[in-house]
Amino acid sequence: MLKNYLLVAYRNLVRNKTFTIINIAGLAVGVTCFIALTLFILNELSYDRFYKNAGQIYRVYVKSNINKNESCNSKTPGPLGETMLQNIPEVQTFTRIGYFGNYNFRYGEKTFTENSIYAVDSTFFDVFSLQFLEGNPKTALNRPNTLVITESSARKYFGSVDPVGKTLVVNRAYPADYLTRNGIYTDSCKQFFITGVIKDFPANSHFSCNFLTSIYTYQINTAWLAGAYSTYVVLKDGANPAAVEKKLVNIVYDYVGPQAEKLFGVSIKQILQNGNQYSYRLQPLTSIYLRSIRDYGIDLNTEWGDIKSSDISYIYIFSAVAVFILLLAVINFMNLATARSEKRAKEVGVRKTLGSSKMPLVLQFFTEAILMSFISVSAGLALLEIILPYFNGIVGKNLHLNFFGSFYTIPMLILFVLIVGIVAGSYPAFYLSSFKPADILKTSSGKSRRGKLRSVLVITQFAISIILLIGTVTIKDQLDYIQKKNLGFDKENLVYINNASFLGSKIEPFKQELLQNHNIISASNSSRMFVSGIPGSGYLFNQKTGFDPLSIQYVKADYDFLKTYKIQLIKGRFFSKVFPSDSSATVINEAAAKLIGVSNPIGSYLFRPEGASAENTFKIIGIIKDFNYQSLHKKIGALAIHLQPENQSSNNITIRIRTTDLKNTLNYINRTWQNFSNGERMNLGFLDKRLEQLYTSEQKTSEVASVFSVLAIFIACLGLFGLAAFVAEQRTKEIGMRKVLGASVPELIVLLSKEFTKWVIIANIIAWPVAYYIMNNWLQNFAYRIDLSWWVFVLSGTIALLIALATVSMHAIKAATANPVKSLRYE
Template sequence: MLRNYLKVAIRNLWKNKSFSAINIFGLAIGLATCLLIVLYVVDELSYDTYNEKADRIYRVNTDIRFGGGDLHLTVASDPMGPTLKRDYPQVEEYTRMYASSGSKLIRKGAQFIEEPNVAHVDSTFFNVFTLPSLEGNARTALNEPNTVVITASTAQKYFGTTHALNKIIEADKIPYKVTAVIKDIPRNSHFHFDFMFSMDNADYKWGNFLSNNFQTYIVLKEGSDYKAFEKNFKTVVAKYLVPQAKQFMQINSMEEFEKAGNKLEYSLMPLTDIHLRSDRFPELSVNGNIQYVYVFSAVAFIVLLIACINFMNLSTARSANRAKEVGIRKVLGTERKTLVYQFLIESLVTVLIALFLAVCIAFLVLPLFNDVAAKSLSIKELLGKKILPFLIVLPFIVGLLAGAYPALFLSGFKPIAVLKGSASTGFKKSSLRSALVVFQFATSIILIIGTIIVYRQLNYIQNKKLGFNKEQVLIINGTGALGNNVRSFKNEVLNMQGVISGTISGFLPVSNSSRNDNSVSKTPVIDSKNGINMQRWAIDYDYLNTLGMHIVQGRNFSPGYGSDSSAIIINETAAKLLAFDKPVGKKIYIYNDENKPLAFEIIGVVQNFNFESLRQSIGPLYMVLGNSPWLTSFKVQTANISALVSQVQSKWKSMAPGMPFSYRFLDDSFDEMYRGEQRVAKVAITFAILAIVIACLGLFGLVTYAAEQRIKEIGIRKVLGASIGNIVGLLSKDFLLLVALSACIAFPLAWWAMHNWLEDFAFRTNMSWWVFMVAAAIALLIALVTISFQAIKAAMANPVKNLRTE
């Protein structure tokens, strides 16, 4: 019986080649899109799940608000981890990472290589994270100072083999012994270190509960509720942080501190939530966004649903072609359930062919998808144990979903009515079919609107006045390696043609730059009401001019004023929070490492500039003269950038032989902050195009069958004098009304979705009315072109030929 079902199904598919091609191709596109998004979503959800204790590992986060300045940190103080383990039996283990020291220069022969993926970690690091050893015992490898654990690819890079145990690596002129070699850290991890140095070698002033610089992780014992455990942080704050805070500020209790509108809170974030649900500072790598996972999952479902809707529409629309077949089968004694099975088998065969084609399409476009989504997915993962069950179940789900209604509809024909020719078959008006067409185009219009608004927001970001000039600013990385020659290097480059000005500072107005925060007050004694938490940037005399920042009150730092060593420049946000009538000339107090207040005179107010992503408001900031030599930036004005960079590189090699030369441009670093949005925009427009293509395939099929069903009517109208335009209008009217209705439904849904997305940005574009009109016009135009193509063909057909059988 099954063999007979399959034989009839294949014959019917072959007999109706154009119908089958439209159905299979539409389903294949929908399935290929679904497969690629499933790959993406599974990969995003898999981050950090390779750890055996992943469900019990938590990162300690810190939230601080002081005087109007907010900090949302991924780091905690150095004593936090040891204190939690010592005081609370629920804590099975802790570990810390200290990655604030930046990159290290690693010697390889006579050359030095700048390695950014480095960190000092506790000896307990490998008790918490599952990172298998290839050589040595990682669990005890960092018990002593001057030891390092490296990955297999790092060992291959420096020693030409993974057998590197007990070999010496020189980092920043300090020799370290390799005490273990581990497998490369999995790609789906929120950190990617190549070198893990002993925490004993971290250059740090230990024991300060009020300084937050360590990524701290704890492992809770089985059965512990992390939300309940978070309540213990209030005790930790009262017992350890408040006594230290009292040494330099007037504070009696945390209740008093909080009543003044301030906050100091700690919380736990599950390890597996970090990649998708954390947008704090500083993250150890570029994180994803759970919203995009939800959006892409919804899009995958919708695109697949649109493809299934096409199948349903086309199958029911061509019911006249199968009506007599059903009638004869029923007269000959075929039961309805047998007919249902037959049509479901046909649906399943169609889906299986489409699935095979979809896998081929996915394989071909996977490299392009990886490029757009910044992934490195492979076809092996598509056929892996996580996706394969989905592939096996998918054709049955889609076959049932797409084939159930046509099967029930076609098998329900009355045989006598069908054979008499009086059955209500063929392309009749169907409320369900109309609703499905509306759904298809409403979805397409929502995607078009979303794509336009995402691109408008990215364009707004690129063209917004930021308070500084990011164009043609050349940044030389790692100039701290020059030591005392960094100023000489700057002066040498300034003498080159095309270089206007230069500045030495590790602080730049992009989110992946150095950051530092400090508490300041208007009086020598800081308390809960007069303190403000601000960013602190150490700059030189030429910083503001080089980056095109503007002083709105007072003056810039100048070598002509010896007192500028105890002067500061604040931004407009800081001036507002300090609430001075005329801030220039006023003093504020900053505490040094010994918790002693130092007075600084405000000599200028700089115009607010965006030093973080435009998702965030501009926070308070002050600048002091200081030494921060790791970046040197030059304002350049030349048409031949490559020649200038070559000159700078030559000068670097002469002054720092063996040291790596690395450069970038400020506008590239600025764009890097929005790579996620740029990827979403590309993916969104791709999905929008796919959804429209699939919807148009369905519309094309429906118009084709509408023309077939009304072919004699069209012939009679032409004989009676109807023009081609009249015929095209006849066939187009109903469909275009459905597309117009789709737009009316799509507008409020698209507005709601994009309004919520834009809420993530403190600075954002407006959702202009014309965006919605343009999206509707695009959908109408595409629908009209699709309909007209087939309608014109039907209208131009010879009416004599079509009426000959009457």
């Protein structure tokens, strides 16, 4: 019996090539998209879950709300972990992670600049179960200057030699004074002893680095009000994190309290009375990658540079897209099946007269659908192999489908084939098999069965396509807006060097040398901007103590900063060599002036409470126009600029150039660099390119959305094409008759396209509000965003309509121009 079904199914496939190709192509493309997106989503969801006891690991963060200034900081004080371990019985172990800048490591002849070095407790490997290739995880990091390196770093320095027991020497590329001043360089860190090699961090770990050193290599920062480390704790099996959070309240009172009182002159009780809040919270490890921002409100600025972060909303978007695309393809299948129902109805009738009851027929149609699904999924998997590299390129991952990688893969694929087949086949199976033979067999050509369902299906398809189109256009529009937005400075013709600290005290001569070239307009040395991690601090305005600090971010910049970036000065003046006292002056932005709230803050003082030495007292000398010093996801915050000392280079030099003779100008910069830096390589880039990188995840989404909306429309049109072909064929006789009665070709085309047009218009009406809701939500991710404009909707709707019409009219024209004599003689 099964053989009989398969035979009929197979012959049906072969005999109706157009339908078969449309069905299989549509379904295969749908399956490919679905699997690719599923791989992506599974990968995103797998972050950090591979760590042993991942469910018991938490990161501690600081949630504070002081004077209505809310913030969630992922950095915690140095003594917190140890204090928790001693005071809270649920805590099993903990580790801190700290970062102390980049190094130049040398082994033999090989020297590299390394900036992915983190200092951790010896218990790090108890928390994060990483695989050791060499060395003992228990003891590897229990002494200062020990170093555990990853496999790929080991290969870089040592090739095939066993690195354990070897020493990496710190090259003195940094001037000693710079390092000492920044607390990085102590005599103790001239060299590192390698005690272990671990496998590289898996790509789906939110935290990864190339080197781990003992936290005791550096002096531990014991201040309770400083956020110098991130702290991860492992709770005992079955421990309730909420209970631990309750116990953390006491730690705030007992440990933070005394230090706060000393600093602000008020007791912690008083501080926390007026609706203020300061608490330590726990964030599950598995939530860090996807939910940090959305669910925990963690300020990304406080994360380490090597922390990977995404957003759960992309998972939602991509899941929806995956399901939609598959749905589109399945709908095609159902649609074409209904279109051909008349043909199949006869077979149903005959089979019933031959003794078939309903069930075998249901089974027969399911067999056919599953066969089709099997072919499509196979084709889809083949297609996946081809497109996966491109898809990986877009999403920046290394996804691949490993059939034997997991016990579940092949059963899941079989299940997938069955589900797709059953869903796609359900309609024909139950609808067709219910026909009464007496009704079907009565006349040779039955009345046309126009299912209402068919129109519903087509409308659904187009609604989905239109939503995707609107989404694509909106994302593109927003990205375009970002590109063109006035950032408050001129981002064109700026190049930057981001490893300039090698210049040390030679920064000023370097700048002067650069300016000798007439194509170089100006150069400025400043702290890095446009990165997440611009530091902020509580500043007190015109008072040295108090508990109402203003939260202001700060950067350092030299005298030429304003000129180089072309930022407008509003009031007062910028730093000038004429005033030596400017080293303790500050220039603030408009937002900061507004936050301070005084009509003319110039001449007043800002105090940074930490330590309150002379260096932490700043006189306000000027106000500059707001400029976007971080990505457009964030509103421009209050910013204070301090003077970058002329004789020490920060990492970042920005150079304004003329574009004439660009190549020679860049060569000149490079030559000059070589003269000053002892052969160290220069990291140079264009600032506008760097700014674009701030939006890579949006760029990715945009590309994914464009590709998939094009595919969605393709699949929908494929279905429409088949349907139109069928309708035209079905109505050949009617068209012939109308022609004989005097209908013109255009009239006939209108007649044939009318129904489809109606469907697409209804699809628009459904799609618009849905798309509006979704895209409005997405735009909330940006502090600076476009308004959703009506033309995007009209444009997307029109595009969908035109494509649909073009598809349909191909058949309509063919049918309308056919010779009526032929079509009428037929039958």
